[in-house]
Amino acid sequence: MPSRTYDCIIVGAGVVGSMIARALSRYRLDVLLLDKASDVGEGTTKANTAIVHAGYDAKPGSAKARLNVAGNAMFDRVCADLDVEFDRCGSYVVGVTPEDLPTLEDLVARGRGNGVPGLEIISPDEMRRREPEITPAVTGALFAPTGGIVDPFGLCIGAAEHAVLNGVEVRLETRVTGFLREGDAVRGVATERGPIRGRWVVVAAGLWADDLLHAAGLDGFSITPRKGEYFVLDRRVAERVRGVLFPCPTPVSKGILVTRTIHGNVMLGPNAVNVEDKEDVATTAPGLNEVMAGALRLVPSLDARDVIRTFAGLRAGGSTGDFRIEAPREAPGLVFLGGIESPGLTAAPAIAEEVVGLLGEGGLALVERPDYVPERRGIPRFSHLTREEREALIAQDPRYGNVICRCETVTEGEVVAACHAPIPARTYDAVKRRTRVGTGRCQGAFDTPLVIEIMARELGVDPLTLTKKGGASRFLTRGTKAVRP
Ligand SMILES: Cc1cc2nc3c(=O)[nH]c(=O)nc-3n(C[C@H](O)[C@H](O)[C@H](O)COP(=O)(O)OP(=O)(O)OC[C@H]3O[C@@H](n4cnc5c(N)ncnc54)[C@H](O)[C@@H]3O)c2cc1C
Numbered sequence: 249m250p251s252r253t254y255d256c257i258i259v260g261a262g263v264v265g266s267m268i269a270r271a272l273s274r275y276r277l278d279v280l281l282l283d284k285a286s287d288v289g290e291g292t293t294k295a296n297t298a299i300v301h302a303g304y305d306a307k308p309g310s311a312k313a314r315l316n317v318a319g320n321a322m323f324d325r326v327c328a329d330l331d332v333e334f335d336r337c338g339s340y341v342v343g344v345t346p347e348d349l350p351t352l353e354d355l356v357a358r359g360r361g362n363g364v365p366g367l368e369i370i371s372p373d374e375m376r377r378r379e380p381e382i383t384p385a386v387t388g389a390l391f392a393p394t395g396g397i398v399d400p401f402g403l404c405i406g407a408a409e410h411a412v413l414n415g416v417e418v419r420l421e422t423r424v425t426g427f428l429r430e431g432d433a434v435r436g437v438a439t440e441r442g443p444i445r446g447r448w449v450v451v452a453a454g455l456w457a458d459d460l461l462h463a464a465g466l467d468g469f470s471i472t473p474r475k476g477e478y479f480v481l482d483r484r485v486a487e488r489v490r491g492v493l494f495p496c497p498t499p500v501s502k503g504i505l506v507t508r509t510i511h512g513n514v515m516l517g518p519n520a521v522n523v524e525d526k527e528d529v530a531t532t533a534p535g536l537n538e539v540m541a542g543a544l545r546l547v548p549s550l551d552a553r554d555v556i557r558t559f560a561g562l563r564a565g566g567s568t569g570d571f572r573i574e575a576p577r578e579a580p581g582l583v584f585l586g587g588i589e590s591p592g593l594t595a596a597p598a599i600a601e602e603v604v605g606l607l608g609e610g611g612l613a614l615v616e617r618p619d620y621v622p623e624r625r626g627i628p629r630f631s632h633l634t635r636e637e638r639e640a641l642i643a644q645d646p647r648y649g650n651v652i653c654r655c656e657t658v659t660e661g662e663v664v665a666a667c668h669a670p671i672p673a674r675t676y677d678a679v680k681r682r683t684r685v686g687t688g689r690c691q692g693a694f695d696t697p698l699v700i701e702i703m704a705r706e707l708g709v710d711p712l713t714l715t716k717k718g719g720a721s722r723f724l725t726r727g728t729k730a731v732r733p
Pocket of ligand 1: 259260261262263264265282283284285288289290291292293294295296297298299300301422423424425452453454455456457460474475476477518561562563564588589590591592593594595
């Protein structure tokens, strides 16, 4: 048995686990954040709509409603502290038939009940003024001024790195397979790399939370993966969509929306289809057709020729229909989070505070660290800088003068910084999510060999061992003209 005992082990470094790690890092605690993937945020956190929901949609009285509204209110501060891009641009639910108007009124009433500020119904003319490309069929819209868009990868990486700056340890590629027990009590985790002792274990494992609950000997809860597919459109479409446009919601989803992203693209999706496999993130022709048809109902001028990428994410649909966040009495030492589907990204900062509260009530000593570092800065974003700022950066480090991703204007300096960040990027996708290389129109055709070469040099590894996203996703089996082993 290992001799070290952590105060708390968090299983799952998605946005929820990372936010919990960050919240715990305010205190004098020995905390370990674990994930089976090769980077933080590799689960549902990397594949969603990236909306900071206002909170008018969730059922009144539910944990989803309460934590959505509380989490939303925390975003300005959290994103400023973590140096994460966030725009509180507001969001719309667009009615396209006369029958949609009572639904909009219901959403306003529900939202006010949930404590969402500033909701108003606007006229078709006002909606056309704000979004000139909106369908001529518009019959009215609900405007939610507290809605917004965020960088979901940046939020998770930022939270996890902030936790690391305050002493939290992160171990990746470490799959939890079960729990260490003393009688009923949970006293750590069994992993594929050996046992790890902990006074508390927090399960924030997204789609796999039910499997871990069952491994702890508890049942009565299951997760059904619900797929959502998307299109990402070229930046040149950006001026056609200014904000976040939802249709009226359905019983299982908020509907197929059209939204500007924080990075200046337009995104269409998601649909909602239950699947069996928790790893099935393949896009499908029927799914994408459904998404395009749904998007065209809101913005008829969209053109499939502007698509630069498709992807899919899986919602962790819980059997109770609500977030489940609890310290089960039958397994002292365990805190379980299940069914953290949408609006889980929005709610994550508030969920983290709730978990800290549960741990405190359970007896974990929450003594504030005197040396707490209150902020985390991300790596420089060359494309966002003024001419003077760029010149100053290049004077400091000439590698910022070497553009290696032309579509997104990402420099060698940024890739180098990603390789040496508090949570170093060790895969191409990890560099991509930290710098935006390969996310433009050419989707990595130009930058990939350059990124591999820089990563190999900076990480001191053979380029042939580098992967896209860990596991078997290696790029090369032998050297090329551009990449020499
Ligand atoms: C289609 C879609 C659209 C969405 N849109 C929005 C939106 O616009 N706004 C919003 O607020 N929310 C949205 N959501 C919901 C939001 O994305 C999720 O609620 C949130 O990302 C959940 O984060 P998480 O940390 O709980 O899960 P995850 O990000 O899935 O993290 C769980 C982590 O646990 C790890 N893990 C699992 N099992 C183990 C194990 N045995 N050992 C070690 N590690 C393990 C996984 O590798 C993973 O990294 C959407 C979700 C989907 C799918």
